[in-house]
Amino acid sequence: MKFTKTIPLIFCMMISFLSTRAQWDQAIIQNPGSGKFLAGIYGNADYNSSTITSAFLTNFLQGSYINDNLKQQVVSNFQTANRLGYSLNYGAIGVLYNDTINKKHAFNFFVALRHKDYINANFAADVFNIAFYGNAPYAGETAKLSPFNLNSLSYQQLEIGSVCTNIGGKAKLGVGLSFLSGQQLQEVNMSTGYLYTDTYGQYIQLNSDTKYNASDSTPGHTYLNGYGASLDIYFSLPYKIASKNGILSCSITDLGFIKWNSRSLLYNKDTTYKYDGITINNLNDLQNAAINNLSKDSLQNKYFPLTAKSFYTSIPTTVSINANTDFGKMNLELGAWYIFNSNSLPYYYVQGDKSFTHGWHTDLQLGYGGYATYNASIGVMKQIKNTEVKFDVYHLQGIIFPDKMGGAGALIEILHTFK
Amino acid sequence: MRIDKIKIGKLLLGLFVSGFIFISCHRDSPSWDTQILAPVVNASMSINNIITSSYIKNNPDSTVSLVFTDSLYNLNIDTIVTIPDTVLNYDETNILGTQTINPGTEMFVSTPNPTTTIYPIGSVELTEGILQSGYLIFAIRNPLSQPVDYYYKVLNVIKGTDTLHVDTVIKAFQSLTIKIPLNGYTINFKGPSGNGYNDITTSIEVYLDPSAIPVVIPSGDTVVSSKVSFTNVIPYYAKGYFGTTTKSFGPENVAFPVFNKIVAGTLNLQNVSVNLILTNGFGVDASLILSKLTSNRNGDTIPLHATGVVGSTIHVNRATATNSPAPASPVNPSVLNFTINPTNSNIINWLDNMPTSIGYSLQVTTDPLGNVSGSNDFAYYGYGISANINVTIPLSLIANNLTLADTLAVNFAGSANTTQHIKSGTLTIYASNGFPFSAGLQLYLLNKNNIVYDSLFIPATQTINAAPVNAVTGIVTNPQSSVLTISLDAAHTQELFNTKNIILHARFNMGNLPSTYRKIYDYYQLGLKLVGNFDYQIN
Numbered sequence: 001m002k003f004t005k006t007i008p009l010i011f012c013m014m015i016s017f018l019s020t021r022a023q024w025d026q027a028i029i030q031n032p033g034s035g036k037f038l039a040g041i042y043g044n045a046d047y048n049s050s051t052i053t054s055a056f057l058t059n060f061l062q063g064s065y066i067n068d069n070l071k072q073q074v075v076s077n078f079q080t081a082n083r084l085g086y087s088l089n090y091g092a093i094g095v096l097y098n099d100t101i102n103k104k105h106a107f108n109f110f111v112a113l114r115h116k117d118y119i120n121a122n123f124a125a126d127v128f129n130i131a132f133y134g135n136a137p138y139a140g141e142t143a144k145l146s147p148f149n150l151n152s153l154s155y156q157q158l159e160i161g162s163v164c165t166n167i168g169g170k171a172k173l174g175v176g177l178s179f180l181s182g183q184q185l186q187e188v189n190m191s192t193g194y195l196y197t198d199t200y201g202q203y204i205q206l207n208s209d210t211k212y213n214a215s216d217s218t219p220g221h222t223y224l225n226g227y228g229a230s231l232d233i234y235f236s237l238p239y240k241i242a243s244k245n246g247i248l249s250c251s252i253t254d255l256g257f258i259k260w261n262s263r264s265l266l267y268n269k270d271t272t273y274k275y276d277g278i279t280i281n282n283l284n285d286l287q288n289a290a291i292n293n294l295s296k297d298s299l300q301n302k303y304f305p306l307t308a309k310s311f312y313t314s315i316p317t318t319v320s321i322n323a324n325t326d327f328g329k330m331n332l333e334l335g336a337w338y339i340f341n342s343n344s345l346p347y348y349y350v351q352g353d354k355s356f357t358h359g360w361h362t363d364l365q366l367g368y369g370g371y372a373t374y375n376a377s378i379g380v381m382k383q384i385k386n387t388e389v390k391f392d393v394y395h396l397q398g399i400i401f402p403d404k405m406g407g408a409g410a411l412i413e414i415l416h417t418f419k
Numbered sequence: 420m421r422i423d424k425i426k427i428g429k430l431l432l433g434l435f436v437s438g439f440i441f442i443s444c445h446r447d448s449p450s451w452d453t454q455i456l457a458p459v460v461n462a463s464m465s466i467n468n469i470i471t472s473s474y475i476k477n478n479p480d481s482t483v484s485l486v487f488t489d490s491l492y493n494l495n496i497d498t499i500v501t502i503p504d505t506v507l508n509y510d511e512t513n514i515l516g517t518q519t520i521n522p523g524t525e526m527f528v529s530t531p532n533p534t535t536t537i538y539p540i541g542s543v544e545l546t547e548g549i550l551q552s553g554y555l556i557f558a559i560r561n562p563l564s565q566p567v568d569y570y571y572k573v574l575n576v577i578k579g580t581d582t583l584h585v586d587t588v589i590k591a592f593q594s595l596t597i598k599i600p601l602n603g604y605t606i607n608f609k610g611p612s613g614n615g616y617n618d619i620t621t622s623i624e625v626y627l628d629p630s631a632i633p634v635v636i637p638s639g640d641t642v643v644s645s646k647v648s649f650t651n652v653i654p655y656y657a658k659g660y661f662g663t664t665t666k667s668f669g670p671e672n673v674a675f676p677v678f679n680k681i682v683a684g685t686l687n688l689q690n691v692s693v694n695l696i697l698t699n700g701f702g703v704d705a706s707l708i709l710s711k712l713t714s715n716r717n718g719d720t721i722p723l724h725a726t727g728v729v730g731s732t733i734h735v736n737r738a739t740a741t742n743s744p745a746p747a748s749p750v751n752p753s754v755l756n757f758t759i760n761p762t763n764s765n766i767i768n769w770l771d772n773m774p775t776s777i778g779y780s781l782q783v784t785t786d787p788l789g790n791v792s793g794s795n796d797f798a799y800y801g802y803g804i805s806a807n808i809n810v811t812i813p814l815s816l817i818a819n820n821l822t823l824a825d826t827l828a829v830n831f832a833g834s835a836n837t838t839q840h841i842k843s844g845t846l847t848i849y850a851s852n853g854f855p856f857s858a859g860l861q862l863y864l865l866n867k868n869n870i871v872y873d874s875l876f877i878p879a880t881q882t883i884n885a886a887p888v889n890a891v892t893g894i895v896t897n898p899q900s901s902v903l904t905i906s907l908d909a910a911h912t913q914e915l916f917n918t919k920n921i922i923l924h925a926r927f928n929m930g931n932l933p934s935t936y937r938k939i940y941d942y943y944q945l946g947l948k949l950v951g952n953f954d955y956q957i958n
Contacts, residue, residue, distance in 0.1 A: 066451035134453030201456035201950040277458030
């Protein structure tokens with residue numbers, strides 16, 4: 001499963017993503033002045049959750065036994081709505097710095113090739129309880145499974161764009177257009193879901209209003225299952241407050257869609273399912289009374305018949321805004337972003353940037369929102385001649401307190417400019 | 420501190436190597452314990468579904484009977500008309516001194532030609548016949564150095580317009596065997612006079628082939644060597660006088676599988692009805708003596724006492740010919756039907772023994788009065804003398820610890836992968852019993868060799884209670900609910916879910932008024948719901 005294979009990268013590579021990737025890469029926007037061309041690679045991965053602790057997820061991914069203590073740590077984090085999100089984003093960028101200091105030429109051009117994975121969910125506490133404790137504790141009770149939303153999306157992106165660095169003086173405007181190759185999609189949206197377990201277990205009843213979309217996952221069709229396009233827009237404007245200079249930036253990233261091919265699967269039904277065991281007509285039918293028939297395709301076909309059909313989906317779109325003010329010895333940035341179609345809350349943050357000698361640069365960010373509540377992140381950057389190496393670690397709360405909080409992430413980026 | 424490119428490269432390499440090692444360690448899937456409470460099986464079964472027997476019959480008044488029909492014995496045509504294998508030898512030796520035989524010259528001919536002989540059929544005197552099967556085998560050896568022509572005919576054996584014959588050339592010093600199937604041939608056994616019986620008329624002529632060159636045969640040398648065999652001849656139709664013969668059958672046992680699944684307890688039946696049907700499809704008078712008819716179970720043998728049936732001579736008239744073309748029956752059989760019931764026999768005790776087999780001894784005499792038909796006895800293949808027994812047992816009974824055992828193929832888990840995850844738990848049976856009997860259950864688990872290796876004991880105190888009945892009508896008023904619980908430790912859980920065959924013992928007893936016969940109706944239902952509450956490890 002992709003989820004289990006990619007999430008460990010969070011812990012292994014210590015890569016982070018969300019707070020920085022919500023914005024345009026500064027290398028595209030800002031001509032460092034050290035060269036005509038820039039080429040870079042980056043990779044970031046991020047896991048964050050309001051509920052699922054880092055310890056729980058680590059054990060899950062390591063294939064360990066998940067004991068009651070781990071489960072209880074998650075239970076203690078339950079809220080009305082519980083969120084988790086994971087993303088993996090890596091790729092390469094190239095920039096042609098065509099603008100000049102005197103702004104005789106004001107346009108820079110860039111190209112990027114990226115791979116993006118998103119898995120995120122919004123779930124009720126009972127979903128976790130049913131999955132990890134079973135339905136027996138709910139005998140005679142109704143487990144509330146909704147609202148439940150799960151998105152799992154993978155796609156590749158080829159982007160070309162341009163940034164005008166001289167709009168009305170010092171404002172900047174960037175536009176990027178992308179061709180998208182849809183690889184994998186699974187979307188579950190259960191707007192209504194109640195699971196009732198009879199007091200004596202004589203029947204189980206599921207009331208469900210569920211929509212399910214999935215790309216073709218049959219062997220041989222696991223890479224190119226759809227195509228689409230997206231648009232990135234960036235705009236920044238300098239400002240001055242109390243003699244302090246600053247830049248107000250806003251951006252829209254990944255405003256687009258993917259059309260999935262005709263082998264894609266849909267399910268959309270508002271119905272009630274009642275299961276009262278495998279019906280046998282006589283004692284000789286006992287050989288058909290297999291428990292694991294409950295998970296067989298036949299059961300899925302009976303209760304969740306899927307239709308093969310092409311459809312469109314929106315990709316997670318990020319809207320961000322921030323104001324970065326130069327206080328001389330350090331910069332202070334206030335910002336917020338929100339990702340549509342991602343089960344995320346709006347994220348608000350404050351970040352301090354401090355530059356040191358020998359090309360060192362650090363930052364510390366404190367935030368609220370996203371897939372967790374409180375977040376803390378640190379970053380360090382080293383400029384070595386024409387090479388810039390950036391390394392950020394995010395969601396420190398989940399790393400420092402893995403038994404209580406969930407989150408970990410990191411980013412690594414290497415950029416090099418050429419004359 | 421100054422970090423150069425080499426140090427950064429080493430740092431990145433270290434991170435990637437660490438990551439690779441970390442990922443490489445992820446061999447297992449995570450696991451955790453859950454508790455699953457879910458229905459496994461539900462069933463609503465009538466008596467037909469519970470006993471799953473083809474002997475269950477629903478009656479128009481919704482009562483249910485066990486009906487068993489089987490044949491005790493069958494006498495076919497070949498038991499009264501036996502045509503033995505017969506061999507006719509045709510050999511000729513030169514006793515006339517050295518001779519020269521020219522091409523086309525006759526070497527041997529039957530004398531007289533044709534020759535009529537009596538076919539050895541014993542006391543049976545046949546005048547006509549049609550053959551069902553059998554072969555004529557003509558084996559020839561040519562001892563000469565030139566080809567020889569053989570012409571063999573059986574003049575009174577005809578199929579359509581063709582006489583049974585063999586015309587063949589046999590090469591020098593060769594042997595030849597020709598096999599001709601006899602099915603469909605008609606035989607007139609009356610001979611050339613038209614008044615004989617069992618007669619067979621043949622002709623054989625042997626010539627030196629016209630294409631041969633003259634042959635010199637020394638004195639004493641064999642000239643002709645041939646053998647004609649009639650083998651495995653079974654008639655489809657035979658006519659004549661079959662003779663007064665007596666044949667004995669038995670003592671023999673025939674299976675009576677109605678009570679096979681009962682392994683213990685007692686059964687009191689309120690009423691039974693047995694019909695013994697004797698059918699004579701032969702055009703021959705017959706008398707029968709059924710000297711015994713026993714109910715056998717586990718060494719207990721109860722003879723049937725039925726006046727006029729067992730131990731008496733029973734005369735069965737001959738069948739009459741319908742002269743109807745196929746596929747209509749060629750005979751109109753004579754049928755005798757003897758009803759055996761509690762008033763004229765001990766049939767109740769006989770069946771309360773719950774026999775697993777029926778023993779019998781029988782003596783059949785054909786033509787007991789001699790040739791009263793003027794040699795017009797006849798018989799057709801497939802239409803003989805048979806004795807059939809028809810047992811009808813209305814299910815109105817008293818059961819006392821009546822225990823049924825049934826071996827059932829099961830597949831609770833479907834795959835070993837599933838069972839490994841079930842750690843322990845409880846199986847609960849929720850029963851809604853619409854029958855006027857209580858039932859105690861016991862499960863025995865069989866290994867792959869179908870040997871019992873473990874059992875799941877359900878305490879005797881846990882039974883499926885009998886439904887209450889109306890005191891006047893004896894009909895169940897409403898189903899009775901019961902709950903049976905089977906606690907399973909990890910070992911028993913594994914065994915239960917791994918087994919592919921179980922033996923289910925169901926012990927039945929009466930409800931209230933245990934000495935009153937209770938009828939079973941086809942609308943009575945036993946509702947069962949099997950619910951599992953398992954500690955299940957997801958992996």
